[in-house]
Amino acid sequence: MTGGELKVPRRGLMFILSSPSGAGKTTLASRLLATEKDLVLSVSATTRKARPGEVDGKDYTFLSEEEFFRMRDSGGFLEWAYVFGHYYGTPRASVFDKLAKGVDVLFDIDWQGAQQLDAVAGGDVVKVFILPPSRTELERRLRERKQDPEEVIRARMAKADAEISHWAEYDYVIVNYDLDQSEHMLRSILLAERLRRRRQIGLADIVKDMMRDA
Numbered sequence: 734m735t736g737g738e739l740k741v742p743r744r745g746l747m748f749i750l751s752s753p754s755g756a757g758k759t760t761l762a763s764r765l766l767a768t769e770k771d772l773v774l775s776v777s778a779t780t781r782k783a784r785p786g787e788v789d790g791k792d793y794t795f796l797s798e799e800e801f802f803r804m805r806d807s808g809g810f811l812e813w814a815y816v817f818g819h820y821y822g823t824p825r826a827s828v829f830d831k832l833a834k835g836v837d838v839l840f841d842i843d844w845q846g847a848q849q850l851d852a853v854a855g856g857d858v859v860k861v862f863i864l865p866p867s868r869t870e871l872e873r874r875l876r877e878r879k880q881d882p883e884e885v886i887r888a889r890m891a892k893a894d895a896e897i898s899h900w901a902e903y904d905y906v907i908v909n910y911d912l913d914q915s916e917h918m919l920r921s922i923l924l925a926e927r928l929r930r931r932r933q934i935g936l937a938d939i940v941k942d943m944m945r946d947a
């Protein structure tokens with residue numbers, strides 16, 4: 734069962750995935766987004782160059798530093814951070830409208846962004862940390878991805894410990910051994926969080942009708 738089949742009106746949630754680079758959060762996010770009806774991706778803005786195959790406006794909105802700073806300085810980001818030598822930010826536009834309509838928003842962001850979103854919207858936020866099974870496997874995945882040059886892979890491995898050191902700030906932790914299993918775990922978290930009483934804002938009316946009909 735996915736959240737799309739839930740009938741009680743509910744408030745959406747902010748589903749945050751963080752991990753060291755290469756642990757698998759983008760892959761897991763794509764799997765969820767492909768099938769979960771009321772889940773949309775928060776498309777971040779970044780000053781990094783597009784990787785082969787990445788689509789502007791779908792994977793990221795690719796900006797020059799000047800464009801990024803202009804957007805940041807005019808309050809266009811809910812959060813922003815400097816990660817691996819580039820700027821990344823979460824556009825503010827329409828996130829809270831989506832939550833009010835019962836749509837969940839998925840964020841693939843680092844620990845700095847997760848902390849900032851928690852500070853501005855704590856009650857709506859659910860944070861999941863994805864760990865790799867080991868450092869060796871993390872490096873293997875970064876290489877296997879064949880998206881980044883050697884120096885970028887080294888730089889990301891060098892920063893892995895700093896990202897991992899924030900694992901205990903998260904509500905849930907998944908060690909991503911196997912993609913199918915991790916996907917199942919992630920879906921289970923999403924469903925349970927969707928069913929939290931405080932998010933099911935339609936419950937009070939349902940119960941009121943039930944009492945009146947008695």
Ligand SMILES: Nc1ncnc2c1ncn2[C@@H]1O[C@H](COP(=O)(O)OP(=O)(O)OP(=O)(O)O)[C@@H](O)[C@H]1O
Nearest residue numbers: 752754755756757758759760874878909910911912
């Ligand atoms: N459980 C897994 N077993 C084997 N390979 C995996 C697993 N999960 C992800 N991968 C592979 O590892 C590589 C890195 O995954 P992905 O790009 O999703 O990582 P990421 O955490 O989003 O990295 P980044 O932060 O750099 O965007 C991809 O080639 C992906 O197919």
Ligand SMILES: Nc1nc2c(ncn2[C@@H]2O[C@H](COP(=O)(O)O)[C@@H](O)[C@H]2O)c(=O)[nH]1
Nearest residue numbers: 777813814816821822823841842843845846
């Ligand atoms: N704080 C934010 N972090 C972000 C955002 N978008 C992506 N990220 C994180 O950056 C690294 C690198 O991503 P990559 O696509 O260059 O591999 C990764 O940890 C992302 O989660 C954002 O808007 N804010």
